[in-house]
Amino acid sequence: MSDAERVKGLLDGSMNPSELEDDPELYALAERIYGREALEEMGVTAPIRPPEVIPEVHTNGNNLEVELPEHAEEDEVPEVRSKSGILPSRRSIMLMAGVVGLVLVGVNVAVGLGQYLSLCEDQLEQPPLSFTSTSNWQNDTFYITWTASNLNSSVNYSIHWSLSQNGSIEHVDSDWFNWTGSMAMVHSEYRPATTPPWCYISTLYSEGVEIAQSNDCSGDSGTVSTLAEMSGAQVLCDDNTRLLWDKADEYQSIESWAPAGEGGLLDGALLMLFGLISLSGAFRRG
Incomplete structure (x- = not known):
């Protein structure tokens, strides 16, 4: 069917x-x-x-x-871990930050960060300026030669000189000599002169400011009188290992460093601050 x-x-x-x-x-x-x-x-x-x-x-x-995909349970793992306290808590972070800050500031005051970090760079100063002159008389002519060294090539320099004879009673001549863009200079002048003794006065100027003199009489070797202020012993990074926190942005300069072994007002304030942060993290609830 x-x-x-x-x-x-x-x-x-x-x-x-x-x-x-x-x-x-x-x-x-x-x-x-x-x-x-x-x-x-x-x-x-x-x-x-x-x-x-x-x-x-x-x-x-x-x-x-x-049946759910296997990765669905894995997506929930970070949330479970954070609630269970496996990840660092805010209390632990504060405690760690406070302790690290205390150690950093303390080491800087005691021995200096410069002992471990090569941050400072010695800025050696140029040798002091030298300005001398020599003179001699030949065949009724007086010769003068000036020598300058250790100059700044970006500065304008000038020499003003004045020559006299017969014991500075009779003026023979005077003039200026200017130059720039050189770290050393040698220049000579000569004038007729017949009556000894002969004398001259020469002055060196830097940007219009008098910095040195060189004078001579009767052809003797010149004597130098330097008016420029000379710097003392140079300050080196090896002797200054404590970083000054208020000048930390210019850490390569020697001006940002000081001798270790004693701290300043800012060092004390930082030690107090990091100490309070450490205590807050140690006794904070949750």
Whole structure:
């Protein structure tokens, strides 16, 4: 019997009820049309259906749950760790910052950071300026030669000189000599002179400021009188290892360093500040 004939027999009531018990699909159709109670009154029992097999790939042992991707649990790990205290707490950070600050400032005062860090650079000064002159008389002519060294090549220099004879009674001549852009200079002048003794006065100027003199009489070797202020012993980085915190931005300059072994007002203030931070971190709740 074809499926169409069986459905027709179900609709017109000519089908044997026992046939419904052997065909689950046909029983389901009859149940929808007549209802289960009517079929039970006719003595028709529902056919036994085999259990459905659910693929294992779609379950994790419980038919009501869906298996989650493995990385879903990993995404929650950072949040769990932070709540459990594995990550550093604010209390630990404050305590660590305070202790590091105390050690840093204390070492700087005691021995100096310059003992361990090569931050300072020695700025050696130029040698002192030298200004000399020599003179001689030959064949009724007086010669003068000036020599200057250790000059600043970016500064304008000038020499003013004055020559006299007969014991400075008779003025022979005077003049200026100017130059720039050189670290050394040699210059000569000569004038007719017949009556000894001969004398001259020469003055060296830097940017219009008198810095040195060289004078001579009767042709003797010149004597130098330097008016420029000479610097004392140079201050070196090896002798100044304590960093001055208020000048730390210019740490390469020797002006930012001082001898170790004693601290200043700022060092004391920093020690107090980092001490308070350490205590706050040690006794802070949570």
